[in-house]
Amino acid sequence: MASANSKSTRTNPKKNRNSAASKAEARRARVEEQRRAEQARERRNRIITVTVSAAILAGLVGGGWYLLDAADAKEQAQAAPVSGEKTWAKLSQTHVDTAVDYPMTPPVGGDHAPVWQNCNGDVYTDPIQNENAVHSLEHGAVWITYNDKASDADVKALADKVAKTPYTLISPYPDQSSPITLSAWGHQLNVTRKSDPRVSEFLEKYVQGRQTPEPGAACTGGKSA
Structure with a gap:
């Protein structure tokens, strides 16, 4: 009787190996999913950085031209005589x-x-x-x-x-x-x-x-x- 009980509680090595493999595969899947999500975030951040940098550069260039144009207009006004003088x-x-x-x-x-x-x-x-x-x-x-x-x-x-x-x-x-x-x-x-x-x-x-x-x-x- 004791021998029968002992036999019924014996673990199945093949089943344990399959369970461990499933857990490992699940962990790899989660890691891969996290890696893909991180890569997606990095791509979004790069796109945002490039877009913002381009906008800032365009603003600086545009502002620079505006300042140059304003300075040139002031210079021309200074050089021009007052009407009738x-x-x-x-x-x-x-x-x-x-x-x-x-x-x-x-x-x-x-x-x-x-x-x-x-x-x-x-x-x-x-x-x-x-x-x-x-x-x-x-x-x-x-x-x-x-x-x-x-x-x-x-x-x-x-x-x-x-x-x-x-x-x-x-x-x-x-x-x-x-x-x-x-x-x-x-x-x-x-x-x-x-x-x-x-x-x-x-x-x-x-x-x-x-x-x-x-x-x-x-x-x-x-x-x-």
């Missing part, structure tokens, strides 16, 4: 202690006084000396002048603008032909009204503009009246 070249820069007979009114350059007229947003209600004002233009200032044809409202608006703008000055100039004149070194613009958009354009272009013989030179510490 007059220009003079090869103006002398000698300091003199005598009156100068200038070929234009108001003067835009040439020999001038050793001391500049203060031009740090200075508003003058009386005429000033040509020779001192020309020295201010040499420092990169814009000189706004007006005669009795300019309206009181325009004169006040221009004075307010000058008071807020370094390297500018304004004064009456009874002998000029235009109601309002803007002068920079070698450049001059005549207008009839302050509202003319070229007024702002001229100031933007020539206050410390590229025409300045002595950029950065002082507009304070000179003649104040």
Whole structure:
């Protein structure tokens, strides 16, 4: 009886081998599935990385061209004259202690006084000396002048603008032909009204503009009246 029980509990070696093989095959299948999933993730990540990199590169290239185009447009704007302005070249820069007979009114350059007229947003209600004002233009200032044809409202608006703008000055100039004149070194613009958009354009272009013989030179510490 005991012998029969012992025989009934004996394991089957062939069955055990088959079971072990099945488990090993299942493990290999799971490992292979995980490997394929990992490879798929890596492919997706590579595609995303390449796509993002291409987009960034395109943005940088496009942005670079935009910056170059903007810089080129600004350079062209700086080089182009303001519509209607007059220009003079090869103006002398000698300091003199005598009156100068200038070929234009108001003067835009040439020999001038050793001391500049203060031009740090200075508003003058009386005429000033040509020779001192020309020295201010040499420092990169814009000189706004007006005669009795300019309206009181325009004169006040221009004075307010000058008071807020370094390297500018304004004064009456009874002998000029235009109601309002803007002068920079070698450049001059005549207008009839302050509202003319070229007024702002001229100031933007020539206050410390590229025409300045002595950029950065002082507009304070000179003649104040």
